[in-house]
Structures are given as C-alpha cells and as structure tokens.
Amino acid sequence: MASGPERIFQGNGVSSGVTVGRALKLDSRNRVILKIHIDDVEEEARRYQRALATSKEQLTALKSQLEEKLGSEHSVILDAHLLMLDDRALSDDIVASIRSSCANAEWVLEQARNRMVSAYESLQDEYLRERHRDIEDVVERILLNLSGSQPFSWESLPEDLILVSHDFSPSNFVTLDLKKVRGLALESGGRNSHTAIISRGLRLPAVMGIRDIAGSIVTGDLLLLNGDDGQVIVNPSQERIESHRHRIEAVGVAAEAAPCPSGRRILTADGMPVSLRANTELPHELRVAKRCGAEGIGMFRSEFLYFRHRHGFPDVEEQLSVYRTMAKEMSPYAVAIRTLDAGSESVADKPDLASQINPSMGLRGIRLSLHIKEAFHAQIEAILRASCEGRIEIVLPMVSTVEEIWQAKAVIDKVRAHLADTAGISLNLVPVGVMIEVPAAVLALEVLAKEVDFLCVGTNDLIQYTLAVDRGNPYVAYLYQPLHPSVLYCLHRISEVSRKFNKPARICGEISSNPFFAVLLLGMGFSQLSMNPLSIPTIRRVLSEVPAGASRRIAKRALQFATAQEICEYLTNAVSKLVKMDLTSYAKEIAVLNDLSEG
Amino acid sequence: MIRQSIMVTNRLGLHARAAAKLVQLASRFSSEIHLSREDANQRIDSKSILGILMLAASQGTRLVVSIEGSDEAEAGEAIRQLFDGKFGEEN
Numbered sequence: 001m002a003s004g005p006e007r008i009f010q011g012n013g014v015s016s017g018v019t020v021g022r023a024l025k026l027d028s029r030n031r032v033i034l035k036i037h038i039d040d041v042e043e044e045a046r047r048y049q050r051a052l053a054t055s056k057e058q059l060t061a062l063k064s065q066l067e068e069k070l071g072s073e074h075s076v077i078l079d080a081h082l083l084m085l086d087d088r089a090l091s092d093d094i095v096a097s098i099r100s101s102c103a104n105a106e107w108v109l110e111q112a113r114n115r116m117v118s119a120y121e122s123l124q125d126e127y128l129r130e131r132h133r134d135i136e137d138v139v140e141r142i143l144l145n146l147s148g149s150q151p152f153s154w155e156s157l158p159e160d161l162i163l164v165s166h167d168f169s170p171s172n173f174v175t176l177d178l179k180k181v182r183g184l185a186l187e188s189g190g191r192n193s194h195t196a197i198i199s200r201g202l203r204l205p206a207v208m209g210i211r212d213i214a215g216s217i218v219t220g221d222l223l224l225l226n227g228d229d230g231q232v233i234v235n236p237s238q239e240r241i242e243s244h245r246h247r248i249e250a251v252g253v254a255a256e257a258a259p260c261p262s263g264r265r266i267l268t269a270d271g272m273p274v275s276l277r278a279n280t281e282l283p284h285e286l287r288v289a290k291r292c293g294a295e296g297i298g299m300f301r302s303e304f305l306y307f308r309h310r311h312g313f314p315d316v317e318e319q320l321s322v323y324r325t326m327a328k329e330m331s332p333y334a335v336a337i338r339t340l341d342a343g344s345e346s347v348a349d350k351p352d353l354a355s356q357i358n359p360s361m362g363l364r365g366i367r368l369s370l371h372i373k374e375a376f377h378a379q380i381e382a383i384l385r386a387s388c389e390g391r392i393e394i395v396l397p398m399v400s401t402v403e404e405i406w407q408a409k410a411v412i413d414k415v416r417a418h419l420a421d422t423a424g425i426s427l428n429l430v431p432v433g434v435m436i437e438v439p440a441a442v443l444a445l446e447v448l449a450k451e452v453d454f455l456c457v458g459t460n461d462l463i464q465y466t467l468a469v470d471r472g473n474p475y476v477a478y479l480y481q482p483l484h485p486s487v488l489y490c491l492h493r494i495s496e497v498s499r500k501f502n503k504p505a506r507i508c509g510e511i512s513s514n515p516f517f518a519v520l521l522l523g524m525g526f527s528q529l530s531m532n533p534l535s536i537p538t539i540r541r542v543l544s545e546v547p548a549g550a551s552r553r554i555a556k557r558a559l560q561f562a563t564a565q566e567i568c569e570y571l572t573n574a575v576s577k578l579v580k581m582d583l584t585s586y587a588k589e590i591a592v593l594n595d596l597s598e599g
Numbered sequence: 600m601i602r603q604s605i606m607v608t609n610r611l612g613l614h615a616r617a618a619a620k621l622v623q624l625a626s627r628f629s630s631e632i633h634l635s636r637e638d639a640n641q642r643i644d645s646k647s648i649l650g651i652l653m654l655a656a657s658q659g660t661r662l663v664v665s666i667e668g669s670d671e672a673e674a675g676e677a678i679r680q681l682f683d684g685k686f687g688e689e690n
Contacts, residue, residue, distance in 0.1 A: 125657035
C-alpha cells in the first residue's frame with residue numbers, strides 16, 4: 001500500500017480525530033493565466049457558459065449539504081455566491097468580452113476579477129474590504145471548471161480525501177464535499193482560528209501550522225492525519241494504520257451519531273446519579289448534543305462569536321440572540337457559557353496590546369476580559385439578558401487569583417443593576433463558576449471556592465500547566481501525561497474541596513471522553529462530566545455498568561502509584577473487568593494519550 | 600417613478616449576505632430598481648449583487664433608491680422594510 005518511506009510532519013492538532021486518506025492539494029497561489037487568441041469565439045463563449053452552469057449545479061448541491069450539517073447561518077453565503085454567477089458582470093459581460101477581444105475565457109475572467117478585486121481593495125471600510133474573498137471564491141470555482149482538470153468535480157474524486165493547502169479560509173468550507181473530505185492539513189492557522197472552530201463543529205479532524213507540507217507532497221499521496229497529536233504521516237505503514245484502526249473507525253461513526261435516549265437519569269450500576277453534559281463551540285452543535293442525550297451544555301466556548309469579527313467585538317444584540325436561542329433550545333437543562341477565553345492575538349488590532357512572547361502565560365482568559373472592559377460588559381449583559389429564556393451559567397476562564405473573581409463579579413453586579421435601573425429588567429441570579437486550569441487555582445482552591453457557585457475543571461490546560469509541557473512541542477510532547485500522578489493529585493484535591501464547600505465540580509476536558517478516565521473520575525467523586533457530545537452515549541453505557549463503590553476503590557488505588565505507566569496499566573485492567581463492553585480500542589487510546597504505547 | 604433616501608443601519612453594512620437578500624428581494628419585482636450613494640454618481644442595478652458590493656455601503660451610508668415600474672410602490676416599501684430590519688442580522 002505504501003509507496004516510499006514514511007515521512008512525518010508535525011503541526012498542531014486543532015480538531016480531534018484520526019483519519020486516513022489520499023491527499024488533495026489545493027493551491028492556486030502560483031497560477032499564471034496567459035492570453036490566448038481564439039478563432040472560434042462562439043465555441044469559447046459556450047465553453048464559458050458550460051463552466052458557469054457546472055458551477056451553479058455544484059453550489060446548489062453544496063448548499064443543501066451544508067445546511068444539513070451546519071444550519072442555515074453558514075450556508076446563506078452560498079446564496080450570495082449563486083447570485084454572483086447570475087450577475088451580468090460574470091455572465092453576459094464576460095461573454096461579450098470574449099467576443100470582442102477574441103481571447104480565452106480564463107484570461108477575460110481574470111481581467112474582470114482583477115478589476116473587481118482592486119475596486120474592493122480601495123474601500124475604506126475594513127470589513128467590506130475583506131469581502132473580496134467572496135468574489136475570489138466564485139471566480140476560482142469558474143476557473144477550475146474551465147480548466148477541465150476538475151479538482152472540484154467531487155463526483156469523479158475518490159472517497160476519503162485529506163485536503164492539503166497553505167491556508168483555508170472559513171468561506172472555503174462551503175466548497176467542500178463533506179461526504180468525501182476526511183481531514184484538513186494546513187500550513188497556516190492555529191487552534192483559535194475560525195477555520196479550526198468550524199473544523200471542530202464539523203467533527204473534521206484537522207492539523208494546522210505544519211511547516212512546508214504543501215510543497216513536499218503530491219495529490220494522491222496516502223496520509224494518516226492525527227488531529228490529537230498533530231502529526232501528519234505520509235505513506236503510513238500498514239502496521240501504523242492498524243494501530244490507529246479504532247480511532248479511524250470512531251471518526252466514521254461520529255459523523256452519524258446515533259440518537260440516544262434522553263430525559264432518563266443516568267445511574268451507575270449501584271444507583272448513583274451522574275450527569276453527562278456536552279462541550280460545544282457552535283450554536284448548531286446543540287442539536288448534536290441533544291441527540292446524544294446531553295443533560296445540558298457543560299461548557300460553551302464563546303470564542304466563535306469573536307472570531308467572526310476580524311476587528312472589534314460582537315455587540316450585545318448579536319451575542320444575545322445566540323445565547324437566547326441556546327438557552328431556549330437546551331431547556332430545561334442549563335447552558336454554561338465560558339466567557340471569552342482567547343489570547344490577545346485575537347484582538348491584535350488593539351494598539352495597546354502588543355504581541356506576547358509566551359501567550360499561554362500572557363494576557364488571556366479573564367485577564368484579557370478585565371483588560372477590555374467594554375467587550376466584557378457586552379458579553380455579561382448579553383448573558384444576563386438571555387438568562388430570562390432558560391437556565392444559563394457563567395464560567396470564568398484562566399482564573400489564578402481571587403481578585404479576578406471579585407472584579408468579574410463586580411462587573412456582573414454592575415451590569416445587573418444597570419439593566420434593572422434603565423430597562424426595568426429584573427433578572428434571576430445567574431450562577432457563576434470558575435475554570436480550574438492553573439496550578440495556582442488548585443493550590444488556593446479553598447479561597448476561590450468560597451466565592452463561586454460551582455467549579456469547572458479544564459483538564460487540557462491543567463495538565464499542560466501542571467506538567468509544564470506544551471503539547472504542540474514535539475520535543476516534550478511525550479511528557480504530556482493525563483495520568484501523571486501529579487495530575488491525579490490535583491484532581492483528587494479539587495474533588496475534596498468541592499465536597500467540603502459543597503460546590504459542585506464538573507470536569508470539562510477531553511479526558512472524560514475516555515471510558516477508563518471517566519470511571520477514574522467517577523471514583524474520585526466527580527459526578528458531572530462534560531465532553532465532546534459524540535462521546536456521551538459510550539460513557540453513559542460504561543458508567544451504567546460500573547458500581548460507584550468499585551470505582552472509588554479503583555481511584556483510591558490509582559493514587560498510590562508512582563508513574564503514569566503503572567496507573568495506566570492498573571486502570572485499564574481494573575476497569576475492563578467491571579465492564580461488559582469491549583474496551584480494547586479505548587485502552588490503546590489511553591495508552592497513546594499518555595505516550596505509553598511503546599512501553 | 601419613486602425616489603427615496605435610505606440609510607444602511609446594520610453594523611456590517613451591505614456585505615455579501617445582505618446584498619444577496621437585497622438582490623433576491625429586488626428580483627421579485629418587475630420594476631427597474633437602481634441604487635446610488637448620496638455622495639457619488641455611480642448608479643447600479645439592484646438586481647446585480649456585484650454592483651451592490653461595489654457600492655461599498657458601510658454602516659451609516661445614505662443611499663438613493665430609484666424605482667420605476669408597475670409595482671414600484673410595493674417594491675419601495677419592501678426595500679425600506681429590509682433596510683429598517685437590518686437585513687434580519689441583528690434581531
């Protein structure tokens with residue numbers, strides 16, 4: 001199967017999942033279009049009209065597909081694209097110009113594109129100036145249909161494609177055939193880019209920030225893309241594919257999430273209630289969450305609202321309509337909205353926020369929100385007003401000192417008072433929680449717990465900060481061990497303090513999607529787990545087969561080992577004995593997560 | 600023939616999605632509907648999305664709509680409602 005040796009490219013995994021497919025390179029940056037004299041201008045005009053008709057058919061088909069996957073909010077842009085294909089400037093005018101200049105359609109179209117784009121680039125309004133991308137996308141599609149090489153005639157392409165490109169703008173998603181594309185490998189972009197957010201919403205595994213990949217591979221190369229550890233492997237060996245088999249199959253299944261009964265409490269085998277909630281990033285994901293039986297949204301990452309604006313911030317009304325819809329749709333369950341958790345890179349146009357050398361320890365999360373008060377006020381106002389429509393909770397990210405909670409709560413009180421005074425709106429109290437994701441918060445947890453209504457454990461960051469390991473750095477990635485004893489001590493402590501102060505603690509990290517970890521967390525005393533919605537049905541089944549008493553004994557024992565390896569071996573063994581379901585593939589997953597697969 | 604002045608009030612201005620809505624609406628009427636900026640001479644057909652985009656009408660821009668045809672009154676009213684409703688973007 002493999003032709004040539006394996007080659008490994010390292011990037012940042014931004015959308016979870018492992019996938020295997022053939023590379024499809026999208027790169028039009030270096031194209032040159034030459035002017036060619038045409039004798040039969042009528043045939044050339046017909047050739048152009050055929051390309052237009054093909055483009056229209058493609059867009060119409062994609063529109064209904066995208067509507068189904070992401071909702072109409074993301075597909076209306078295709079109406080604009082379809083109208084452009086009908087526009088005189090791209091139909092009659094081009095045909096007339098082919099006739100008068102006796103030139104090839106590509107060249108005529110390129111001239112028209114250049115005129116339109118340069119008109120756009122001279123605009124004052126920054127938002128509108130960026131919109132030339134829509135015109136570019138449409139012209140690009142016609143050019144590709146003219147070229148006859150047909151990279152976008154999806155029907156002729158094989159299944160299981162992995163797109164490889166330098167960059168990929170959110171608007172490019174509308175050009176994908178989501179039935180065939182299995183992954184995204186890009187040279188540019190990062191975890192917080194809008195493209196990354198949409199990839200996660202689509203459950204499309206993606207790796208970004210891969211250096212020099214586009215020039216090193218050709219369309220048709222076999223790739224294994226791992227959206228968890230950020231590796232893209234060209235010509236993967238059969239053994240390597242086999243070792244990822246369970247993960248690859250999980251992605252296929254994930255696309256068609258099976259409906260799951262909801263409304264019935266989830267109980268452990270010995271009758272202890274547990275609550276499984278969903279982590280989401282796009283409002284549209286609520287449907288998936290409900291279908292998977294989520295008892296609420298344990299953490300809604302609100303960043304997508306901000307990334308829609310390259311400049312400035314979303315205003316109250318825009319956020320209100322999103323939060324309101326979510327609250328209504330999820331009722332009677334609660335939606336926990338995590339306030340903006342971006343670094344200053346997303347507000348780079350603010351002149352007083354220079355770029356930071358070490359952004360993960362810089363101005364981000366609540367630190368940033370307290371720095372850009374106006375935007376924070378707007379988000380709090382929208383959340384408070386939406387709370388009239390259903391159950392909403394506020395979660396403050398990246399808190400490291402109690403003063404940050406005081407300041408944030410002061411803002412919340414002030415906005416509440418203001419709403420009562422000016423609009424006469426009297427609001428229910430909205431529960432306020434805090435993300436526990438830095439070691440400082442774990443160590444001083446008693447101080448923080450007194451000030452809030454609940455605790456959310458952000459395990460991904462907590463592991464990174466506790467172990468001082470940047471998961472995206474290939475030199476130290478092997479040290480990223482969710483089962484490291486230090487991580488378990490932190491979790492144990494959080495559970496103890498939560499019980500002592502009677503403040504519920506919820507795990508909001510990817511680790512709770514793994515059945516072994518879920519049992520360990522249950523045993524440590526965490527009965528609220530929030531995860532990727534698609535993992536809920538499996539975890540639900542596993543926990544209902546496990547007695548809480550047994551899980552407590554497992555957790556107690558796990559805390560006595562010295563290394564992640566010993567903990568992993570013990571845990572997989574002990575849990576497998578309790579559960580009827582075949583967990584072999586998840587055992588491999590937890591070993592890989594802890595980088596113990598070779599051990 | 601109707602001439603009416605209209606203001607772009609939605610925050611994002613006449614970008615692709617808003618322009619698409621305007622074209623779809625204008626195309627339902629048989630009247631000729633043209634748009635121009637109050638501060639420029641360029642006159643465009645409101646059934647052309649690329650034309651509308653070229654107006655580069657950001658929030659606060661004043662436009663003149665001229666409508667001529669048998670259904671001009673209905674068209675004028677419908678267009679006013681679309682602008683006043685901020686193209687359904689900020690409800």
